[in-house]
Amino acid sequence: MNTLSLYIHIPFCIKKCAYCDFLSAPQFDAAGAYFAALKKEINAFETDKEIYSIFFGGGTPSAVDERYIADILDLIAKKYSIARGCEISLESNPGTLTENKLRTYKNSGVNRISMGAQSFDDRLLKILGRIHSKNGIIKSFELVKKHFDNHNLDLMFALPSQSLEDWQDTLENAIKLEPTHISAYSLIIEEGTPFYDKYEPADEKLDRDMYYAARDLLAENGYRQYEISNFAKTGFECRHNLVYWQGGDYKGFGLGAASLINSSRLKNTEDMQRYLDGKTIAETIVLSRFEQMQEFVMLGLRCTDGISAEKFKNTFETDIYTAFGDIIKKHEKSGLLEISGDNIRLTKKGIDLSNMVFVDLV
Numbered sequence: 001m002n003t004l005s006l007y008i009h010i011p012f013c014i015k016k017c018a019y020c021d022f023l024s025a026p027q028f029d030a031a032g033a034y035f036a037a038l039k040k041e042i043n044a045f046e047t048d049k050e051i052y053s054i055f056f057g058g059g060t061p062s063a064v065d066e067r068y069i070a071d072i073l074d075l076i077a078k079k080y081s082i083a084r085g086c087e088i089s090l091e092s093n094p095g096t097l098t099e100n101k102l103r104t105y106k107n108s109g110v111n112r113i114s115m116g117a118q119s120f121d122d123r124l125l126k127i128l129g130r131i132h133s134k135n136g137i138i139k140s141f142e143l144v145k146k147h148f149d150n151h152n153l154d155l156m157f158a159l160p161s162q163s164l165e166d167w168q169d170t171l172e173n174a175i176k177l178e179p180t181h182i183s184a185y186s187l188i189i190e191e192g193t194p195f196y197d198k199y200e201p202a203d204e205k206l207d208r209d210m211y212y213a214a215r216d217l218l219a220e221n222g223y224r225q226y227e228i229s230n231f232a233k234t235g236f237e238c239r240h241n242l243v244y245w246q247g248g249d250y251k252g253f254g255l256g257a258a259s260l261i262n263s264s265r266l267k268n269t270e271d272m273q274r275y276l277d278g279k280t281i282a283e284t285i286v287l288s289r290f291e292q293m294q295e296f297v298m299l300g301l302r303c304t305d306g307i308s309a310e311k312f313k314n315t316f317e318t319d320i321y322t323a324f325g326d327i328i329k330k331h332e333k334s335g336l337l338e339i340s341g342d343n344i345r346l347t348k349k350g351i352d353l354s355n356m357v358f359v360d361l362v
């Protein structure tokens with residue numbers, strides 16, 4: 001693809017959730033300096049590629065003054081050529097949105113709002129350390145729907161003390177709100193978070209039963225699973241995330257942001273002071289040809305449409321079966337992969353046990 005996607009990291013949150021290891025903190029007094037540094041970073045980056053999608057992630061982009069977001073989008077529009085139909089997403093949290101914010105986002109070009117709901121169970125929201133209640137999600141999401149027709153709800157399962165019935169109730173509540181897209185991730189208990197010393201990961205069978213419940217209930221309600229953890233109404237697949245999974249180029253701006261440009265992976269500093277001082281890039285790794293091939297296959301297989309052997313050949317001038325034939329054949333035999341002409345993809349069982357395939361690929 002001769003296009004580029006942009007990721008913009010907003011590292012501010014009202015309060016740190018108890019399970020979160022993302023690069024974010026309640027450091028709003030740094031917001032002015034941060035956005036000034038962000039603008040500097042954008043100003044210094046040149047590209048003649050068309051911008052295919054833009055994603056404001058975090059942190060909680062909706063927690064900062066909306067004029068900062070409008071300003072960044074204004075700069076991007078002046079500096080780069082924006083592709084027709086460019087998807088511009090912004091992550092939000094319940095309780096941080098107002099009519100005025102949503103209007104400003106829309107006027108600035110934002111056309112998709114993603115909301116971190118995680119659960120519709122007030123007891124579990126409290127354990128997670130979220131800033132909102134179930135009613136807060138419903139209120140905020142109704143507000144989003146008033147202004148936007150492309151929206152996502154993020155949900156999490158396998159939470160401490162969550163039963164299968166609790167999870168089904170969350171799914172039903174989410175479906176009732178009619179988002180055009182739902183992401184459903186199993187909680188990973190990360191080292192260094194308050195959860196780490198307090199909770200064990202959920203029982204594996206319960207985790208899988210919750211995943212199947214999501215898959216089945218969402219399919220029954222018209223959400224097509226297009227990636228291991230992502231489900232969308234027809235035409236509402238997240239364009240930006242598809243760029244990641246399909247190996248497209250993206251440039252990340254902001255604290256800790258990652259980029260992939262012309263097979264080089266760049267990583268911005270995670271140190272706020274260094275970032276504010278303009279010492280932006282912390283690491284550059286040029287991917288070897290084999291690493292590029294691994295990424296193509298591993299990321300592509302995450303999508304239910306799978307990968308094209310011809311596209312692989314056109315990209316790397318090598319037959320996919322020459323590079324990974326043994327692994328593909330092994331997992332076709334084990335029922336985790338299916339091959340249909342040019343197309344290679346995970347089976348339903350393979351989506352569930354994708355790690356067994358991925359382990360062989362690395």
Ligand code: SF4
Pocket residue numbers: 012013015016017020021022024058059060093116
């Ligand atoms: S809102 Fe999101 S980014 Fe912020 S602390 Fe909670 S999980 Fe982390």
